[in-house]
Amino acid sequence: MTARFVRSATALAVAAAGTLTWAPTVSAEPYEPTPSASAAPVQTPAPDAGTIEITTKDPAGDALPGAEFLLLDSLGQEAGRGQSDAQGKLTFPDLALGIYRLKETASGSRLHEVVPDQDVIVTPGATTRLSIVDPFKAANVLVQAKDDKTGKLLAGSTVNIGSGDKTLLTLTTGSGGTASGKLPVNTSTGSVFWVKQIKAPAGYHIYESSKEFKAKPGDPVTVTVTHARTATSPPPTEKPSGKPAEKPTAKPTPSQHGADENVPTASVSRTPAADETAPSTAVPAPAGSLAHTGADATPWLIGGAAALTAAGAGALVLARRRRTDNASDGGSTAS
Template sequence: MHARLVRSAAVAVAAAGTLTWAPAASAQPSEPTPSASAATAETPAPDAGSVEITAKDAAGDVLPDAAFLLLNSTGQEAGRGKTDAQGKLTFPNLTPGVYRLKETASGSPLHEVVTDQDVIVTPGATTRLTITDPFKAAKVLLQAKDDKTGKLLPGATVNIGSGDKSLLTLTTGSEGTASGELPVSSRKAQFWVKEIKAPAGYDLYKPTKTFTAGPGAPVTVTVTNAKTATDPKPDPSDKPTHKPTPTPSTPGKPSSGTGGATPSPSGSDTPDPDSSTLAATSVGDSTPKAPTGSLAHTGADATPWLIGGAAALIAAGGGALALARRSRTDSPTDDSTES
C-alpha cells in the first residue's frame, strides 16, 4: 500500500511539472530498531566475572532453597536468588570489584544462616564459594532431684560435652533447674553429662550419663542425688558417769584428815608404867600420832610412822609383861601375912 502511495505521489508531481524525491523511510517497517545501549547490555563485557555459590551444612549435605543477596561496593543490589536442588546459585556478568554477600534464609528449619562476607570478583573469572550453614543449637533443660522424694535441688553443677570436650556448664538455681543452648554438629548427636558439684547436704552423683539431642530440639537432662549419711549425735544423758572408787585404807597409814594431829610431848625418856598401860590399851588405834612441832603428814611418808608404831607396841607389851610378873610375886606374900 505504501508503494502505491509513493508511485501516486511521483505521478502527481510529474504531472505538475515539479521533480521531487520522496523519502524512502516511509517504505520501512514500523517496528523500532534496537538501540545501541540495549545491545551492549545483552552482550557480556569481555572483563566481566561471576560468583558461584554452593550451600551445605556441617554434615556435608547440600542445602536447596537457601536465599542470598549480592550487593556492590556502593550498597546497590547486584543480584539475588536461591540455591537449586544441588545447593548451587550463580551470579553472572559482574563488574570486577568487591561485593557483599548476605544469606537471608537457610531454607531449612534445622539450620542457621552464616554471617555476611565480602566477595572479590576478578576479570573474566568465576569466584566459587562454599557456604556452610551451622545446625541450630539444642535447648537443654537441667534438673537435679532428690533420689528418694524427687524434690528439685538447687546448687548442682554439671558439665555437658561430646567426646573429650566439654561444651556447656550449668548450675541449678533456686528452683532446682537450669537451661542453656548446646551446639550440635549433626542431625542426631550423642552427649555426656557429669556432675562436678553436688547440692548442699547431698553426695556427688558419680556416674556419667549419656543422652542424644537434635538441632533446635528441646531435651531434658536429670541427675539424682542421695543425702549424705551422717552419724547420730550422742545424747548427753546416755554418757556413763564415772564415780571415784574409794581406796581402802591401809592399817598404819595416816589419813589426810588426821595427819595434822600433834601429840603432847613426854617429859621423860623413861616410859612411865601408867603411860605403858595407856599404850597397851590403845593398841587397836592404828593411827600413829605425829610428834610435837611436826607438820601434817600424808600417806606418802607412812613408813617412819609404821616403824614408830611397831616400837611402841613392843614397848607396851614389855611393860604389860613386867606388871603381870610383879603382881604374881606380890600375891603369896599377902596370903601368908593374913594367915
Template sequence: MRISSARSLPVAVAVAAAVTGTLTWAPAATAQMTEPTPSAAVADTPQPDAGGIAIVKKDPAGDVLEGAAFLLLDATGQEAGSGNTDAQGKLTFTGLAPGVYRLKETTSGSPLHDVVADQDVIVTPGATARLTIVDPFKPAQVLLKAKDDKTGKLLPGSTVNIGSGETTLLTLTTGLKGTATGELPVSSRKAEFWVKQVKAPDGYNLYKPTKTFTAGPGAPVTVTVTNAKTATTPKPTSTEKPTDKPTDTPSTPTDKPTESASGGSKTNPTATDSSIVPSSDGTDSASPKTPAGSLAHTGADATPWILGGAGLLLVGGIGAVVAARRHKDSEPDQDENAETN
C-alpha cells in the same frame, strides 16, 4: 537562442570530455537514510571485564540444601542480585563489575538449620568467585534438673558439664528453682552426648557416674541428675557429755576394829584400797572396788554379827580356863589317896 534542458546536460558534458579529453564525469551523489542499529543487543552483551559469584549450599553432614535465599549488595549498599539455591544447592550471580560485594543469607530453607553470618566477596575481572557455604544445625534446647534421690525435691547449686567425645560443649548450674537451661551445639541429625556432675548441691554427695543421652537439631531435651544427702553424725547435747569425774564421792567405811579372841585387834579394810570401776557406758562408777580377800558388801551392817561371834569365843575361852584349873586342883587329892593305900 534555444536553451537545452537539464536532462541533456550530462550528455553534452560527456561529448565535451570526449572531444577535449580533459573532463571526467562522476555520477551525482544522492543522500539516503540509514537504519539505526539496535541498542538493546549492545546492552545484553557482558563487558569483557565482568565477573561473577557461584554458591554451593550444604549442611555439616555434607547434604546439599535447596531453597536457601541470598541477597547480594554492592559497595554502595545497593542490591546487585538475589536468588535461591536449586535442587543441587547452587546459586550463581553473573555480569558483576569488579569490586567488593556483601553476601547475606536471609533464610536457610530448612527447619533444622541456621543461617551463616554475612560475608564479603571480592569479584575480579573475568573470574567467578566460587563459595561453599555450610549452614550449621540448630542447637538442641537443654533443660537441666537436679533432684534429691529420696524426695525428688529440686536442688539449687548443682553444676554439670555436657559434651561429646573429649570436648566439653556446655556447662550449666541450677539456680534457686533447681533448674537451668542452655543451647547445646549439634553436629548431626541425631547426636550422642555425655553429662557429668562436677559440683554437688550443699549437703549432698557428688553424683559420680557419667550419664549419656541423645539430642537432635532444635529439639528440646531434659537432663536429670540425682543426689543423696551427706551422712552426718549427731553432736552430743550438753546433758549427754561424758565426764571424767565420778558423780558421787565414795562413802567412808564406819566399821570400827574389833578385838579378836587372842586379844589382838582386827581392822577392816579402809577406803584407800578402793578403785573406780568403769561402767558399761564409759563413765566412772561411784562404787568402790571390793578389796581382795574380803566379803562383798551386801548393804547390811555386819558389826552386830562380828560382836556376837567375839562374845561366844570369849565365853568359850573363859570356860576352858576354868575347866583346866579344876582339873589341876583335883590332881593332888588323887596322889594322896594313892599314898595312903
C-alpha cells in the same frame, strides 16, 4: 539466450525506475547502523563483568536447596537476590568490579541455621566461587538436680556435658535447681552426649557419676541428675552448738537466795547452851544495814555466862572431890 535475458531485465528496471528508486535507499539505511547500535550495550560491560557462584550444603555434605541470599553492592544497594536450586547452587552474573556483601536470609530448612554475613570481591572476567555450610540448629538442654528421695530441686549441683572425649558445657544449677545451655548437633538424626556430676549440693553426695542422652537439631531436651543426702550431715538440733552450755546446770550455791536455809552456820554449831536460839545468831548483819543498837553484844554476854557456868560447875566438882577425900581420911584415923 543469457544476454537477451539480461537486456530484458535491465529494460524493465529502467522502465520502472520512477516508482522503485526509493526502495534501495530505505532498505540500506537501517542495515548499515544496526550492527554498531546493537553491539554497543552488549559488548561494552563484558570486559569488566564478574560472577559469584554459590554452593550451599550442610555439615554432612548434603546439598541444601531453597537457601535464600541477598547481594548488596558497596553502597548498600541490592545487586542481586535468589534461591539455591536442587543441587544447592546459585549464581549472580554480570557483576561490576568491587566488594559485595552477601547475606543469607533463610536456610530453606527447619533444621539448619543461616551463616553470618560475609564480603565477596568480584574481579573482572572471573568467577568467585563460595561454599556455604549451614550448621544444624543447636539443641537446647535443661539440667535439673533433685533429691533422690523427695524430688526436691537442689541448687549448687555442677555437671559437665560433652561428646566423645570433649567437654562442651559446664553448668551449675541455680536457686531454682535448674541450669540451661545450647549443644551443637552434627547430624539430622541427632547426637549422643554424656553428662557427669562433678560437684554435689551442700549436704549431698554424687549419686550417679555419668549417663548418656540424645538431642536432635533445634529440639529441647531435659536432663535430670539426682543426689543422695549424706549420712554425716549434722541434725538441725546440733547447729546452735555452745548455747545450751549457757544455761545453769549446777546446784544453787550458798550465796544464792534460799540456799542458806538448810545449811547450819558457824555460830549455831558453837553454841552449847540449850536456851540459845539460832535465829538470833545465824545471820550476821550485812554491810550497809541499820545503825547498831546494842544487840550485837548479846553473843558475847551469852558466851561469858556460859564460861562462868562452866567454871562454877568445875569448882563444884572439885569441892566435892576434896570433901570425899577428907571423909575418907577421917574414917581411917578413927579406926
